[in-house]
Amino acid sequence: MPELPEVETTVRQIRSALVGQRITGVRVRWAGSVAGRSAGALRRALTGKRIERVSRRGKFFVLDLGQAARGMAHLVGHLRMSGRLWIEREGLPHDAHARVEIGLGRRQRLVFADVRKFGRLYFTQQPEEIFGHLGPEPLSSAFTPTWLAEALGRRRRRIKPLLLDQAFIAGLGNIYTDESLFAARIHPLTLANTLGRAAVSRLTTSIRRVLSAAIRHEGSSFDSYYRTPEGRSGRYQDRLFVYGRGGHPCRRCGTPIVRIVVAQRGTHVCPRCQPTPRLRCRAQRRR
DNA sequence: AGCTACTCCTGGTAGC
DNA sequence: TGCTACCAGGAGTAGC
Numbered sequence: 001m002p003e004l005p006e007v008e009t010t011v012r013q014i015r016s017a018l019v020g021q022r023i024t025g026v027r028v029r030w031a032g033s034v035a036g037r038s039a040g041a042l043r044r045a046l047t048g049k050r051i052e053r054v055s056r057r058g059k060f061f062v063l064d065l066g067q068a069a070r071g072m073a074h075l076v077g078h079l080r081m082s083g084r085l086w087i088e089r090e091g092l093p094h095d096a097h098a099r100v101e102i103g104l105g106r107r108q109r110l111v112f113a114d115v116r117k118f119g120r121l122y123f124t125q126q127p128e129e130i131f132g133h134l135g136p137e138p139l140s141s142a143f144t145p146t147w148l149a150e151a152l153g154r155r156r157r158r159i160k161p162l163l164l165d166q167a168f169i170a171g172l173g174n175i176y177t178d179e180s181l182f183a184a185r186i187h188p189l190t191l192a193n194t195l196g197r198a199a200v201s202r203l204t205t206s207i208r209r210v211l212s213a214a215i216r217h218e219g220s221s222f223d224s225y226y227r228t229p230e231g232r233s234g235r236y237q238d239r240l241f242v243y244g245r246g247g248h249p250c251r252r253c254g255t256p257i258v259r260i261v262v263a264q265r266g267t268h269v270c271p272r273c274q275p276t277p278r279l280r281c282r283a284q285r286r287r
Numbered sequence: 288a289g290c291t292a293c294t295c296c297t298g299g300t301a302g303c
Numbered sequence: 304t305g306c307t308a309c310c311a312g313g314a315g316t317a318g319c
Contacts, residue, residue, distance in 0.1 A: 001311090001312065001313075003313095032295090032296095059313080078313085078314090079313095080295095080312085080313055080314080081296085081297095081311080081313065082296090082297080082298095082312095097297095114296095115296085115297060115298070116295085116296045116297050116298085116311095116312085117295075117296050117297075118295065118296065118297095118312085118313070118314085155288090155289095156288075157288080157289060157290090158289095158290095161289085161290090164313085166313085166314080173312090173313070174311095174312070174313085223298085223299085223311095224298085224299095225298095263290085263291085264291080264292080264312085265312075265313095266311075266312085
């Protein structure tokens with residue numbers, strides 16, 4: 001499922017083919033993929049616009065359209081569970097799961113495909129209305145141990161659902177949250193404000209390292225859903241320590257990885273490397 | 288504030 | 304072989 005590394009990989013691989021292109025037309029094959037407006041309205045809004053910039057914010061991809069002087073418009077999208085983007089030659093038979101096709105110059109088109117139909121495209125003048133609530137980018141300079149320690153200290157919440165909360169940090173999903181917590185040797189049920197300075201420091205480093213390594217390996221592909229725009233599977237799934245490895249031996253200590261459910265999400269932990277938080281330890285110390 | 292349940296949706300698979 | 308039932312899961316929302 002596309003998280004930050006998969007969206008980053010996608011954006012990097014479509015950027016050079018898109019920037020400078022003018023949109024020649026739009027075909028919506030599944031109206032539900034377009035948020036907030038009709039297929040016709042999206043076509044009228046996009047047709048004729050020039051793509052100036054392609055970027056990412058959290059798990060959203062962003063196409064900046066038109067000239068800043070005349071007020072930028074933006075095509076923002078979220079791939080959710082099974083969305084994909086790629087560029088192909090105009091005239092090919094369309095993909096079975098193609099939901100929106102955007103005509104470009106040079107007889108090419110940008111395809112937004114999505115098996116499970118959870119993904120969405122938004123056309124907007126005000127992208128902050130769509131992703132303004134997002135927390136900091138974990139690979140930016142704003143994401144520091146100091147910031148994280150302060151932010152965690154204010155939350156009485158289990159660390160895993162907090163890391164999955166896009167308003168807290170942008171871009172982490174189920175896979176990279178489990179991997180980051182394992183790398184930091186933190187149990188997913190630990191209360192955020194009980195983490196010590198050393199643990200917060202490890203967590204900061206782990207999140208950055210896990211995401212960077214996943215980007216270097218073009219993300220993770222488990223099922224047939226995620227492929228890069230160039231058609232390759234990701235390679236990071238072969239390097240995972242816990243996600244999807246329930247019952248298999250921990251790569252660090254050999255203890256079988258356990259799958260539990262936290263906040264309705266499958267969650268993978270090494271019971272030895274990530275000891276269960278003992279909420280009574282304060283009371284015990286007092287005795 | 289933070290938890291759970293529910294919704295959207297399909298392909299894959301377990302069970303019969 | 305072919306059927307049904309169930310599950311995964313990002314994020315928004317409702318209700319407690």
